[in-house]
Amino acid sequence: MKHYEDNFAHDHLPPALLQAECFTGHPDFEFPKDLNCVEKLLDDHIKEGRGNTIAIRTFDTVWTYKDLYEKANQIAHVLIENLNFVPGNRVMIRAANNPMYVACWFGILKAGGIVVATMPLLREKELSIMVECAEISHALCDFRLEDAMNAVKSPFLKHIVTFDGTGEGFSKLETLMGNKPKTFTNYPTKADSLSIIGFTSGTTGKPKMTSHYHKDILLICEAFPKYSLQPTPDDIFTGSPPLGFTFGLGGLVLFPFYYGASTFLIEKPSPDLLLEAIDKHKVTICFTAPTAYRVLTTKVADYDISSLRKCISAGETLPLKVWEDWYEATGLKIIDGIGSTEILHIFISSTEDNMRKGATGLPVRGYEAKIVDKEGNEVENGKEGRLAVRGITGCKYLNSEEKQKEYVENGWNITGDIFRKDDDGYFWFVARGDDMIISSGYNIAAIEVESVLITHDEIAECAVVGLPDENRGMLVCAYIVLKNKDKASEAFTKEIQDWFKAVAAPYKYPREIRYMDALPKTETGKIQRFKLKTTLQP
Template identity: 80%
Template sequence: MKHYEDNFAHMHLPDESLRPDIVIDHPDFQFDGSLNCVEKLLDNHVKQGHGNSIAIRTFETTWTYQDLYDKSNQIAHVLTNDLGFVSGNRVLIRAANNPMFVAIWFAVLKAGGIVVATMPLLREKELSVMIESAEISHAFCDYRLEDELAAVKSPFLKQVITFDGTETTMSKLETLMHNKPAAFQNYHTMADSVGLIGFTSGTTGKPKMTSHFHRDILLICEAFPKYSLQPKPEDIFTGSPPLGFTFGLGGLVLFPFYFGASTFLIEKPSPELLLKAISEYKVTICFTAPTAWRIITTLVKDYDISSLRKCVSAGETLPLKVWEDWHDATGLKIIDGIGSTEILHIFISSHEENMRKGATGVPIRGYEAKIIDADGNELLANEPGRLAVRGITGCKYLNSPEKQQEYVENKWNITGDIFRKDEDGYFWFVARGDDMIISSGYNIASIEVESVLLCHDDIAECAVVGLPNEERGMLVCAYIVLKDMAKASDDLAKSIQEWFKKTAAPYKYPREIHFVESLPKTETGKIQRFKLK
């Protein structure tokens, strides 16, 4: 069936035979027929008389649902009337987390476009790969980030429209929006029309295009937040992940708006600014990564965070020490979770009642998971193996049948993570599939070594990789950021090694230690171990 005038996305979806099973086993997950997800996320709040409720706050401004609705409709008119846009075109958004980003995101879907949201730190080379891969025709760019996008030369990119994320000047978009109607007839997309293309975050090299339907965008709102957060309209969400990352999109836009709550957006969300927002604006739900939770814990005593009721961590596994230090400092439990860009959001997590510290959790409503060996056989309790997941959403790589066959086996999504499942059904992270170090016959998970090192008083951050070694096959090598880099020395390295052997199994100790100023990370805060290798 033809969904759009420009049918690029649907032509490049993987064949049905290569897709994972989609298992819809609850009435909450029934989204069929004609469906534009914006109606549920935004329009209905206005139609039901909640237009004056706050949708978005920043340190500088406040938008109601009516403000967001009006601006999204005006931008949709700009797209369809002024920019030569046709339904199905891919539209890139380049901006930090600000209200205009959200208005444009909704406008693209209203007009029948497909959103490609990106992160501010991306450079010309990365943007070029995205524009070429997705054949992107239109881009909206915060004028402060224009230089890298302006350097991209692509026959596909026809329009670059600048806007002002600070709302202090009239950029091109604001000028075009002026006098446009504040009402718009949404494009009649179907439940299985592609609405979103998310590029994987590149921890393993070249990013891949994951596609998601309008239905998928609503389905994830019925899964993790209902299971772990129980959101209410009075909740205020905040967090650090960029909206170009599906963890951030869900936590800071989709989940609050699905439940009629509000979001607090911070363009450069340092731990100090997250704490300031929580303290001054009475934020109740915060999403960030383990690295940020570690720093926030050291600062929290100087802020009033009494309003905070839910703390969510994802993006990387949550070290037990970070969980314990935060709980000791605040009495709050961090909800850990694992999701993927392919599956769109979190699929294994916990809530306060069933949480087991150190475990990632159990499959949340809408998903099931198992641990399998290299041949796809399910493993016994506590045996580490490959994590396989299926449920209400699943992997649909565009234009990449060979990668699709790697990610989907026997109709299950294979995430690339090594987990074990205990006798009670809890899932425990062991390693990324490509982060297992096999040294002298021992299987050593990078994350295990990192978790031990993080308990050392001098260590602020670390990343562990396996380096080829003739004698042992691989050597455990640690890259360490010290709290005080002036202490870096061969003597300290030796002392850390001796301390490690007393603290954990000696065969896991890092035989090589390099002190570094910083670790290479994706913009979502994940450590890029492949760069260290």
């Protein structure tokens, strides 16, 4: 029987010659050509008798793998039988981290759809751009977020169906699910059928659409977690990143379910709620951002976190002081890592055994990396350059061959980060490519300045950007959040500057300091430096 498909996404993949070289080279990375990733992540647990094992916990509810399986099957039936769904359609999910979000994610893939996950903070403008770019036809939306979703007007968007992410009542989706069978025959996708589209958090212009195959979803489960976490079915995962962010999708859904473990989801994961979850529910693995670990360190003494065995940080570079303070407070070593939406998850990291403080780490299994100059030539160890990565997954932009050519050079993914590699093969973060400040001929990495400032006893947080300057080209400008905001003054600014020049290379000191009550951040805790840059005036 021939199935009708919506081939929009596949038809807009970049030409094969422009895609990154992907290779496996190990039996763990080999999957059959006929593949729907849901079968490995969810269905196999039912087939192999683990249906009554806990899959998802929250502070208010517990779902077994069977619960999740049955709801995902019912959602797939609703899409096909009630919503004129065609395999290949793009379906947006709008919700915070809750069990129904996960059921929708699996239900869409079971029906042969392509998931476009979003973060709760997005509003009509961002959602409208996504709908237009990906020609999204369906949206499954938590009723608490429906106002922004309903404000989107597009000829592509045919169906918006609400659900109740609180689990306390019923919305339209639950009503439609009510009489649907709890079994479903998954759509026969291929290993290289597209499963998800992730929008990058671009700062200007049209956002980029990254895309990933069904096999990519499983490939990353054999890479970072097997290398750094060694998960078992007894593990309980939690964390702060939204499921609309691939860091969160991997850490809170894909990795635990691939290994038959469970996840603890928190809709608004404040530091106190993260610590409460770890304490009361004996969480063993935590994913969050460096900014969160800084706050967690100040509160951790009030909780029992003895169950915690792995702490993972990504999203932005992990300052050495944050690592040291957390280790001193808990005895746990934070596993730093770098990943990207384009490559799907973490590709350079470490284990507790091979970790070097301050280094991002080594390429994880399934990937290789090198440092290249502007012409793409590999530079010698110790020299700074552009980070190039290739391996089991790679960049596949849907919307622009030009952007694809920028990210992929000679088969390598060029991440936009400046790194250096030491003689032992460890990779050390220097700066984002656009966070390098060139002042009076000196190359100054913003992160270097930040790593010094954050050691000052009175500084809670900081972010450094380049300020245009007629004489020097750029000045180092530091946005600072003080622990005691009343200390902000010209005199204190000079005190900080003098202190900096005494403890670090004087040419790097911040010639401009601006005090803030809080730094602008994404929902994942990443500092939005581009917002600081737009406030700067020559």
